[in-house]
Amino acid sequence: MISENKELLKEMIQSAINMLAYSYTPYSNFKVAAALHSKNGTIYTGCNIENAAYTPTNCAERTAFFKAVSEGVKEFDGIVIVGGKDGKLEDYCPPCGVCRQVMMEFCNPKTFQVILAKSVDEYKVYTLEEILPMGFGPSNL
Ligand SMILES: O=c1ccn([C@H]2C[C@H](O)[C@@H](CO)O2)c(=O)[nH]1
Numbered sequence: 001m002i003s004e005n006k007e008l009l010k011e012m013i014q015s016a017i018n019m020l021a022y023s024y025t026p027y028s029n030f031k032v033a034a035a036l037h038s039k040n041g042t043i044y045t046g047c048n049i050e051n052a053a054y055t056p057t058n059c060a061e062r063t064a065f066f067k068a069v070s071e072g073v074k075e076f077d078g079i080v081i082v083g084g085k086d087g088k089l090e091d092y093c094p095p096c097g098v099c100r101q102v103m104m105e106f107c108n109p110k111t112f113q114v115i116l117a118k119s120v121d122e123y124k125v126y127t128l129e130e131i132l133p134m135g136f137g138p139s140n141l
């Protein structure tokens with residue numbers, strides 16, 4: 001489990017916090033960033049990217065997944081998520097339902113860890129199964 005590696009966890013949280021600077025949010029000012037760890041050791045970061053037409057907005061988590069998958073990487077251990085109004089990390093920022101479903105596509109719900117962070121030493125760890133019980137995924141087809 002990725003959460004046992006405290007050094008890696010800190011590195012991922014710091015990468016996500018650094019990524020907040022690229023969050024494109026002229027409409028909501030709600031800034032979100034993610035750091036996704038692949039099983040080959042690479043960290044893929046992502047930020048939310050809003051749009052004047054609103055619905056094309058892409059969440060930070062999906063930006064990170066799509067960066068990785070578009071480079072041929074499809075196996076992951078865990079994701080760190082940070083976010084808040086104006087980029088202030090006062091609360092934990094849980095992933096939306098659409099992002100949970102994208103996680104379900106590529107990750108084992110029993111082992112993939114979703115780590116919500118407020119700082120490098122303030123975080124909570126969940127499995128995908130805990131935040132998406134009875135999820136529908138590739139094994140259901
Ligand atoms: O899982 C989530 C939920 C929301 N947002 C973004 C989308 C939008 O830009 C802003 C407000 O919903 O937060 C994410 O990046 N990830």
Ligand SMILES: [Zn+2]
Pocket residue numbers: 059060061062095096097098099100
């Ligand atoms: Zn989302």
